[in-house]
Amino acid sequence: MEKFDTLSGIAAPMDLVNIDTDMIIPKQFLKTIKRSGLGVNLFDEMRYNLDGSEISDFVLNQPAYRDASILVAGDNFGCGSSREHAPWAIADFGIRCVISTSFADIFYSNCFKNGILPIVLPEDQRDALMKDSEKGANARIEIDLVAQTVTGSDGEIYHFEVDAFKKHCLLNGLDDIGLTMEKVGSIDAFEAAALSSRPWV
Amino acid sequence: MSPKTLYDKIWDAHVAHAADDGTCLLYIDRHLVHEVTSPQAFEGLRMTGRTVRAPDKTIAVPDHNVPTTLDRANAATMTEDSRIQVDALDTNAKEFGLHYYPVTDVRQGVVHIVGPEQGWTLPGMTVVCGDSHTATHGAFGSLAHGIGTSEVEHVLATQTLIQKKSKNMKVEITGKLAPGVTAKDITMAVIGKTGTAGGTGYVIEYCGEAIRSLSMEGRMTVCNMAIEGGARAGLIAPDQTTFDYCMGRPHAPKGAAWEAALTYWKTLFSDDDAHFDKVLTMRAEDIAPLVTWGTSPEDVLAITDVVPDPASFTGGKVGAAQRSIDYMGLTVGQKLTDIEIDTVFIGSCTNGRIEDFRAAAAILKGKKIKDGLRAMVVPGSGLVRAQAEEEGIAQIFIDAGFEWRLAGCSMCLAMNPDQLAPGERCAATSNRNFEGRQGRGGRTHLVSPAMAAAAAITGRLTDVRDLM
Numbered sequence: 057m058e059k060f061d062t063l064s065g066i067a068a069p070m071d072l073v074n075i076d077t078d079m080i081i082p083k084q085f086l087k088t089i090k091r092s093g094l095g096v097n098l099f100d101e102m103r104y105n106l107d108g109s110e111i112s113d114f115v116l117n118q119p120a121y122r123d124a125s126i127l128v129a130g131d132n133f134g135c136g137s138s139r140e141h142a143p144w145a146i147a148d149f150g151i152r153c154v155i156s157t158s159f160a161d162i163f164y165s166n167c168f169k170n171g172i173l174p175i176v177l178p179e180d181q182r183d184a185l186m187k188d189s190e191k192g193a194n195a196r197i198e199i200d201l202v203a204q205t206v207t208g209s210d211g212e213i214y215h216f217e218v219d220a221f222k223k224h225c226l227l228n229g230l231d232d233i234g235l236t237m238e239k240v241g242s243i244d245a246f247e248a249a250a251l252s253s254r255p256w257v
Numbered sequence: 258m259s260p261k262t263l264y265d266k267i268w269d270a271h272v273a274h275a276a277d278d279g280t281c282l283l284y285i286d287r288h289l290v291h292e293v294t295s296p297q298a299f300e301g302l303r304m305t306g307r308t309v310r311a312p313d314k315t316i317a318v319p320d321h322n323v324p325t326t327l328d329r330a331n332a333a334t335m336t337e338d339s340r341i342q343v344d345a346l347d348t349n350a351k352e353f354g355l356h357y358y359p360v361t362d363v364r365q366g367v368v369h370i371v372g373p374e375q376g377w378t379l380p381g382m383t384v385v386c387g388d389s390h391t392a393t394h395g396a397f398g399s400l401a402h403g404i405g406t407s408e409v410e411h412v413l414a415t416q417t418l419i420q421k422k423s424k425n426m427k428v429e430i431t432g433k434l435a436p437g438v439t440a441k442d443i444t445m446a447v448i449g450k451t452g453t454a455g456g457t458g459y460v461i462e463y464c465g466e467a468i469r470s471l472s473m474e475g476r477m478t479v480c481n482m483a484i485e486g487g488a489r490a491g492l493i494a495p496d497q498t499t500f501d502y503c504m505g506r507p508h509a510p511k512g513a514a515w516e517a518a519l520t521y522w523k524t525l526f527s528d529d530d531a532h533f534d535k536v537l538t539m540r541a542e543d544i545a546p547l548v549t550w551g552t553s554p555e556d557v558l559a560i561t562d563v564v565p566d567p568a569s570f571t572g573g574k575v576g577a578a579q580r581s582i583d584y585m586g587l588t589v590g591q592k593l594t595d596i597e598i599d600t601v602f603i604g605s606c607t608n609g610r611i612e613d614f615r616a617a618a619a620i621l622k623g624k625k626i627k628d629g630l631r632a633m634v635v636p637g638s639g640l641v642r643a644q645a646e647e648e649g650i651a652q653i654f655i656d657a658g659f660e661w662r663l664a665g666c667s668m669c670l671a672m673n674p675d676q677l678a679p680g681e682r683c684a685a686t687s688n689r690n691f692e693g694r695q696g697r698g699g700r701t702h703l704v705s706p707a708m709a710a711a712a713a714i715t716g717r718l719t720d721v722r723d724l725m
Binding site: 071072073074076078079082083084086087088089090091101106130131132135136137138139140143158159160161162165166169170219220221232233235236237239240242243245246247250254255256257 | 273282345404411489509
């Protein structure tokens, strides 16, 4: 997994609550057996007309935001389906950080497996960053995962919380499975004990 | 010992390793796998030379992509990319030695219907699947939730998940449901109250007289949509209804093992005075037959209501409500019963079980669907289909003018050919009314099976109580 430590980039504003994973990557793109190549279909139905031409007022089609690497979004981002195709598409587009007041549980976990940092901020701070991101390509936002800060284009600094283990994995690009394999003794012991206490399982 | 909730008990019984910061390895008893969210996970195993740690606890069934038309044995009914996914599951299931129900097996169906039906899902278990509606299995008092594909790979390789414990939330539904009001209305009413993020960070335990009175089918409907309220999982403590459902299922324990299991299952309830971080109480008598008007499952109203004014909302919901009304092609103040539909879909992991079909058939018996309406019933499994045929329910649907399909996810998420065209409007018994969910530009109103049947007859959203 790609490491994440600091990021300085253009933030695209998506001031809409409940952006669900069907919006992020519609079902017809889930028929792939690969993880790559989904960026072109990120937000497909909001981004393209039926004939495949771009919908010009969609934020990621606007010249200022075509190279955005941060999204600032409305409440409850990533709700709905568990499809990891959503973070795959986001990362493949080049977005490495999403800022909102809240995230759906499964999507939030999925981000960390794909080198994306989801940041939860209080409403007023998210709103301030939303305003900031509306300024376009000249307003860069900076993220520092080690310090757990977001710095707006005017220099305002916001602190965010992140689980220490998830932070460690993201900073070092660690593979979860490899880490768990190191604890295989505990799993073996659990399985052996469960076999006698709950043999029907 | 301090009192524990049901969730506390199941959690504690599955911690294989706990780090100082509370990060745990949670042991997984059942891993359900389908064709859409698993190919990359199996590919990951191959690339790293890993294997499936517990194939005997891993159950695979194709459901999302499969056609539900009677001619689906003909390979041409599936698009190339769908066939590749189903073929990949076939290969992976064989190669890694998983329990497998292929498309040709009468037991095939929606993974969340097959699991309970075959007795894979039992009280007190941990159950995961790369699908958010895994919450369904919580109806048995098992801790069940959806995971992403990276976690699918993690569970395949290690039979554990890296987890931190959620908080406890209690949702109590007191009293008795009125006629025409069902489990679907309960779960939609709760989401209408909490909002789609109200459950975020929590595991919900549903309790109270109205929940206790539900069949297992109804309880599965309630827990299924816990995820639409943002909860990690929904739970219902097992009782005699649960035990009766499980007994004799192919993979349920038998004989002495059954007795031992039963003794354990009877300890699975929240202790008196157990602490819940959040409590919501609703009266069953206050719940009417419900419909969604917008594009979020929280956009719930009684069928007797009218399309709301976006100005009546606050914050970010004002803009969202206007967007929903525009997308759905509705007018503020329009009576919900004046909304005309052109499609009815009865099925899905929410409402694709026998009891759902009985409820719809009771309304449809001796009646015809509205002229020109497209109506489809998609059984949750081949066994549900067979039972409905045996009970004469299938014939009621067919006589009324419904298409009687084979099992699959179908129009719930429209990955197979069962889709809405732009602008088409559907009364659906599924779980999500998101923009484009049932097809780009398609408009979805979520309802119970009885309400879907009523809408099929009149061609508009209808109060089922008027037809009873």
